[in-house]
Amino acid sequence: MLQSKTFKQKVLEVVSKIPKGKALSYKEVAKRAGSPKAFRAVGNILNKNYDSKIPCHRVIRSDGKAGGYNRGIKAKIKKLKEEKVL
DNA sequence: CGTATGACGTGCA
């Protein structure tokens, strides 16, 4: 089954694979997940499946803005600054 | 199965 992992699982895995000090945009993550146009679902999935192992704070918009964060958008920006990603 | 929602992106006024 090619779809043993749903888009959701792929996105979570890709995000969890983001190296430290690096940030990928929703579009990039969606592309790596298998659907470059599903950046919409990426945000939706992360929002419902945020895990401590998933540096969702490293996923930002193409505008260079953070976008949102289940723990507080401010915390996300702060973390990005701490990682020198921003 | 169909509907509603969402942490986006792009285009146009």
Added chain:
DNA sequence: GTGCACGCCATAC
């Protein structure tokens, strides 16, 4: 340059 509206994909209910 800013603001508004539409469209897109996947998930959850």
